[in-house]
Amino acid sequence: MNDYGQYDVYDNLDREATNDGPLFLDDDVDHAEEKVDFDDPAIASLPRVMLMGPRRAGKTSIQRVVFQKMSPHETLFRLEATQGLERALVDHTPLCRFVVHDFPGDYYEPSDFEGGRTSLIFVVDAQDEPYDHVLQSLTSTVTAALQVNPNTAIEVFINKVDGELFLSDESKYDCRRDVMTQVTDELAEAGVSPDSISIRYHLTSIYDHSIYEALSRVVQRLIPQLPTLENLLNVMVSTCSMEKAYLFDVVSKLYISTDTGPADMQSVELCSDMIDVVLDVSGIYGLGPSHEAIRAAANAAKGKDKSESSAVAADTLTSEVPAGDLEEEIVDQDSAYDNESASVIRLSNGMVLYLKEVDTMLALVCITRSENFRRKGLINYNIGCLKRALQALVQPEMDLSSGGLVRRVAE
Numbered sequence: 559m560n561d562y563g564q565y566d567v568y569d570n571l572d573r574e575a576t577n578d579g580p581l582f583l584d585d586d587v588d589h590a591e592e593k594v595d596f597d598d599p600a601i602a603s604l605p606r607v608m609l610m611g612p613r614r615a616g617k618t619s620i621q622r623v624v625f626q627k628m629s630p631h632e633t634l635f636r637l638e639a640t641q642g643l644e645r646a647l648v649d650h651t652p653l654c655r656f657v658v659h660d661f662p663g664d665y666y667e668p669s670d671f672e673g674g675r676t677s678l679i680f681v682v683d684a685q686d687e688p689y690d691h692v693l694q695s696l697t698s699t700v701t702a703a704l705q706v707n708p709n710t711a712i713e714v715f716i717n718k719v720d721g722e723l724f725l726s727d728e729s730k731y732d733c734r735r736d737v738m739t740q741v742t743d744e745l746a747e748a749g750v751s752p753d754s755i756s757i758r759y760h761l762t763s764i765y766d767h768s769i770y771e772a773l774s775r776v777v778q779r780l781i782p783q784l785p786t787l788e789n790l791l792n793v794m795v796s797t798c799s800m801e802k803a804y805l806f807d808v809v810s811k812l813y814i815s816t817d818t819g820p821a822d823m824q825s826v827e828l829c830s831d832m833i834d835v836v837l838d839v840s841g842i843y844g845l846g847p848s849h850e851a852i853r854a855a856a857n858a859a860k861g862k863d864k865s866e867s868s869a870v871a872a873d874t875l876t877s878e879v880p881a882g883d884l885e886e887e888i889v890d891q892d893s894a895y896d897n898e899s900a901s902v903i904r905l906s907n908g909m910v911l912y913l914k915e916v917d918t919m920l921a922l923v924c925i926t927r928s929e930n931f932r933r934k935g936l937i938n939y940n941i942g943c944l945k946r947a948l949q950a951l952v953q954p955e956m957d958l959s960s961g962g963l964v965r966r967v968a969e
């Protein structure tokens with residue numbers, strides 16, 4: 559766990575940061591409910607992610623592991639049954655803000671579905687066969703939700719696809735196929751045509767990266783500016799001859815957008831691991847008043863040792879990029895992530911991972927071939943433009959024509 563995770567969680571809940579004691583006790587959650595005013599119109603109008611499904615399917619575990627950085631093993635003994643609806647605000651970066659509703663079980667009121675942009679995640683325990691009863695409940699929940707709010711995005715998480723029962727990929731795919739067939743049949747029986755609704759199926763486990771991948775896709779659907787973000791990243795990737803570019807919320811480690819080229823889970827996982835490395839290293843070496851001195855030392859060491867590691871190793875960390883005219887003041891001196899955060903990791907297969915801060919708690923992580931990474935000025939200039947375009951997206955009054963800015967370098 560990185561230091562930043564602690565800061566942000568407490569900030570969000572309007573609590574004082576403390577360094578001792580476990581991060582989340584059960585009463586922390588009650589406390590969170592007390593402190594955040596969910597009836598405040600600004601918060602009530604945010605998109606919602608509703609975690610529903612049978613008891614012990616893993617709803618609370620998913621929420622704690624991804625948004626509150628509880629370790630997956632801790633969910634085994636730290637979690638008690640959820641007694642009532644628990645809500646948590648996820649507000650790390652301006653482009654991606656939403657409220658998570660964690661339901662206690664198969665219980666809901668039709669009025670729970672009222673509201674604006676909503677993703678309903680129905681969590682199914684893949685290790686608890688047969689699924690008949692659960693999938694009937696899924697169908698009735700989905701129908702009720704769609705009656706109240708026809709635009710609800712339905713996401714089925716087939717959770718706990720880990721352990722002895724799911725050693726091979728085939729067993730996971732078989733499980734997903736069974737669930738899909740049964741749900742489609744049940745929905746057709748209930749008079750809902752599967753083509754008329756948006757329903758997606760995800761194989762997940764809190765013990766690996768699959769839960770981050772699935773939630774990233776869920777969250778992306780909630781962002782109204784997603785097409786613009788994808789467009790910006792497409793231009794970025796083609797202008798700078800990159801292989802792939804992701805925008806990551808560095809706290810939750812969900813990627814909120816990527817270019818439209820094919821994405822593979824391994825590269826996403828690699829980029830996500832890079833965020834951990836950067837936050838951990840800057841948490842140790844990049845903080846406080848000695849920040850500058852340590853950075854100078856790191857730069858000196860970097861100059862001395864130019865030999866490249868053949869392993870997948872972080873050979874150059876933190877503040878690789880000179881603060882150009884696009885950089886602003888450091889926002890928070892004590893944060894492990896600020897507007898100077900940047901990192902380069904060279905992989906043994908000739909690829910380079912480049913991470914750069916682009917907005918509050920938002921990082922651009924790109925994968926590029928090392929020969930294309932030589933044009934770093936171009937890359938940095940374009941990232942600067944992207945950064946301004948993102949600011950304009952959040953504050954439209956800035957009136958910056960982003961696409962034009964990015965392309966200007968290409969021409």
Ligand SMILES: Nc1nc2c(ncn2[C@@H]2O[C@H](COP(=O)(O)OP(=O)(O)O)[C@@H](O)[C@H]2O)c(=O)[nH]1
Nearest residue numbers: 613614615616617618619633634637718763764
């Ligand atoms: N093996 C495995 N166990 C999980 C997973 N997700 C949750 N669990 C376990 O399932 C149990 C119930 O989880 P909980 O989050 O309380 O379920 P909820 O009632 O749906 O909120 C806990 O012991 C978790 O450790 C998973 O992906 N894999």
Ligand SMILES: [Mg+2]
Nearest residue numbers: 617618639640
């Ligand atoms: Mg629960």
